[in-house]
Amino acid sequence: MYDHRYFHRLRLTIVALALGLCAGATQAGAGLTEAEALRVGLARPEFSDLLQAHVGEAEAEALAVGTWANPTLELTRDKTGATRESAWQVAQPLDLSGRRGLRADAARHRIRAAEADNLARRNERAVELRRAFHELLRTQETERAVDAWSARFGTIGRVVDKLARAGEVAGYDRRRLMRERHSAEARLAETRADLARSRARLAALVGRNVDEGAAGRLLPEPPPPLPALQAALDMRPDLTALAARVDGAQADHAAAQRNLPELTVGIGGKRVDEGVLRENGNLVMLAFSLPIFDRQQATDRRSAAQAMAARAELGLARQRAEGELAGLHRQLMQLIAAAERYRGEAVVPSADLVRIAETAYRAGETGVLELLDAYKGALDAELTAIDLEWKARAARIELDQLTGNHPQ
Numbered sequence: 001m002y003d004h005r006y007f008h009r010l011r012l013t014i015v016a017l018a019l020g021l022c023a024g025a026t027q028a029g030a031g032l033t034e035a036e037a038l039r040v041g042l043a044r045p046e047f048s049d050l051l052q053a054h055v056g057e058a059e060a061e062a063l064a065v066g067t068w069a070n071p072t073l074e075l076t077r078d079k080t081g082a083t084r085e086s087a088w089q090v091a092q093p094l095d096l097s098g099r100r101g102l103r104a105d106a107a108r109h110r111i112r113a114a115e116a117d118n119l120a121r122r123n124e125r126a127v128e129l130r131r132a133f134h135e136l137l138r139t140q141e142t143e144r145a146v147d148a149w150s151a152r153f154g155t156i157g158r159v160v161d162k163l164a165r166a167g168e169v170a171g172y173d174r175r176r177l178m179r180e181r182h183s184a185e186a187r188l189a190e191t192r193a194d195l196a197r198s199r200a201r202l203a204a205l206v207g208r209n210v211d212e213g214a215a216g217r218l219l220p221e222p223p224p225p226l227p228a229l230q231a232a233l234d235m236r237p238d239l240t241a242l243a244a245r246v247d248g249a250q251a252d253h254a255a256a257q258r259n260l261p262e263l264t265v266g267i268g269g270k271r272v273d274e275g276v277l278r279e280n281g282n283l284v285m286l287a288f289s290l291p292i293f294d295r296q297q298a299t300d301r302r303s304a305a306q307a308m309a310a311r312a313e314l315g316l317a318r319q320r321a322e323g324e325l326a327g328l329h330r331q332l333m334q335l336i337a338a339a340e341r342y343r344g345e346a347v348v349p350s351a352d353l354v355r356i357a358e359t360a361y362r363a364g365e366t367g368v369l370e371l372l373d374a375y376k377g378a379l380d381a382e383l384t385a386i387d388l389e390w391k392a393r394a395a396r397i398e399l400d401q402l403t404g405n406h407p408q
Contacts, residue, residue, distance in 0.1 A: 031215035032206075034133050035407060040206045041129040042122060051118040058114035062107035066100065069093045074268070082275050089268030089283055096263055102255035109248035116244060119237035119404070126406040129205050130397050136198040137214040138390045142383060143191045149379040150184040153177070156368060180372060219339055219389040220396035226329045229403050233321055236404045242314040249307035256299040261288040321402060328399045335392035343385045350378040 041047075071092040078085040095101075156177065203210045223229065233239070266285030271278070357374035360366040400406050 031213035032133070032202075032210050034130065034214075034216050037129050037133045037202065037206055037214075038126055038406065040208065042125060044207050047125060051121065054118060054121075055111065055114050058107070058111045062104065062111055065107045066104040068100075074266075084273040085270065087268060087270040087283060089266050089285060091264050091266030091285060091287075094263045094265055097258035097260035099255040099258045102251050102258070106248040106251035106255065109244050109251060113241045113244035113248065116237045116241035120241060123237055123401060123404050123406065127397055127401045129202075130400075130406065131394070132198070132202040132205050133214055133216075134218060134390070134393045134397070136195075136202050136210070137216055137218050138386060138393075139191065139195045139198045140213055141218060141386050143188070143195050145379060145382045145386070146184070146188045146191050149375060150181075150188045152375055153181040153184045153372070156372060176369060177372065180376070218386065218393055220332075220336065220393050222336055223329060223332055223396065223399055226326065229325060229329065229399075229405075230322065232403060232405070233318070233325060236321065236402070239314065239317060239321065242310065242317055246307065246310040246314055249303065249310045253300070253303035253307045256296055256303040259291055259296050261291055263288045325399075325402055328395060328402060332392065332395040332399055335388065335395055339385065339388040339392050342388055346381045347378075347385050350381040354378050 069092075071090055074087075074089045074091065076085075076087045161174075199210055199213070202214070264285070264287040266283070266287070268283035268285070270281045270283055272281075354374045357366065357371045360370070
C-alpha cells in the first residue's frame with residue numbers, strides 16, 4: 001500500500017521548485033546599455049580615422065583647385081658668329097574668366113558632401129551597433145526562458161522517476177517525458193550557441209568584451225508622430241550629401257560655361273653682345289589660346305549632365321525616403337500594438353493556465369504530462385512574445401536609420 005501523503009508532498013515540491021525557477025529567470029544582472037554600446041562603438045579610433053581620411057581627401061582636392069599655377073622661368077642663350085644673345089623670362093598664367101573661383105566653390109561643396117557622408121557612415125554604424133546589441137538582448141531573453149523551462153523538465157523528471165519506481169507513472173509517460181527533456185536540452189544548447197555568437201559580434205563592434213551581456217528593453221517606445229518625422233527628413237545625412245553634390249555640380253557647370261581663354265603674362269630681359277657692342281633690353285609677353293576648335297563644349301555638356309544627374313538622384317532619394325517613412329511608421333505602430341496585445345492576452349493567461357495545471361496536479365486530477373504541456377505552452381507563448389518584440393525593435397531601428405535619429 002502506497003503512502004499517498006508522500007506523493008502529495010512530492011507534487012507540492014515540483015510546484016514549489018517550478019515557481020522558484022520562474023522567479024529566478026526574471027532576474028538579470030546589469031550589463032552593457034544601448035547608449036554605452038553606441039558611445040564606445042562610435043568612438044573607436046579606427047572609425048574616427050576613416051571619417052577624417054574622407055574629409056581630408058576632399059579638402060586636398062579643394063586646396064589643389066584653389067592653388068594658382070606655378071610661374072615658369074625660361075632661359076635662352078644663342079651664339080651666331082660674333083653675336084651672342086641671352087634672355088630670361090618669367091611667365092604666370094592668369095585666370096581672367098573666374099573658372100578657378102567657381103571650381104573652388106564646387107570643391108567646398110564637395111567638402112560639405114564628404115562631411116555629410118561621414119554623418120551617413122555614423123548612421124550606418126549606429127544601425128549595425130544597435131542591431132547587434134538588440135540581437136544579443138533578444139538571444140539573452142530567449143536563453144533565459146528556455147533555460148528556465150529546461151530546468152523544470154529536469155526537476156519534474158527526477159520526481160517522475162521516483163513515482164515510476166513506486167508504480168505511480170506509466171512507462172509510456174516516463175519515456176514521453178524523457179523525450180521532451182532531451183528536446184529541451186537540445187534547444188537550450190542551440191540557444192546558448194546563438195548567444196555566444198551574438199556576444200562575439202557585439203564585442204567585435206565595440207572593441208571590448210561584453211561578458212556582462214546587454215541590459216535594456218527589447219520592445220521599443222512608440223515613435224514620434226509622422227508629421228514630425230517628415231519635417232526632419234531633409235536633415236538626413238545622405239540627402240544633405242546629395243544636395244551638396246548638386247551645388248557642386250552646378251558650380252562646375254558654371255565654370256565650364258566661362259569660355260574666356262587663360263592669359264599668360266611674362267616679363268624678362270635680353271642682352272646682346274656683338275663684339276665690343278653690348279645692348280640690354282626688356283621683354284614683355286602676352287599669350288592665350290584661340291578658342292577656334294575647342295570651346296569647352298565637351299566640358300560644358302559633361303558638367304550639365306552631371307548636374308542633371310545629381311538633381312534627379314536627390315529627387316528620387318527624397319521621394320523614396322518619404323514613401324518608406326510612411327510605411328515604416330505604420331508597420332512599427334502595428335508591431336508595437338501587436339506585441340503588447342499578445343503579451344497581455346497570451347503570455348499573462350499562460351501563467352494562469354500553469355497555475356490551473358499545478359492546482360489540478362496537486363489535487364491528483366491530472367497527470368504530470370498535463371502539467372508539462374502547460375509549461376511548454378507557456379514557453380511557446382513567451383518565445384512568440386520575444387519574437388514580436390524583436391520585430392518591433394528591428395522596425396524601430398530601420399525607422400531611426402531612415403530619419404537619422406538614433407538615441408544618444
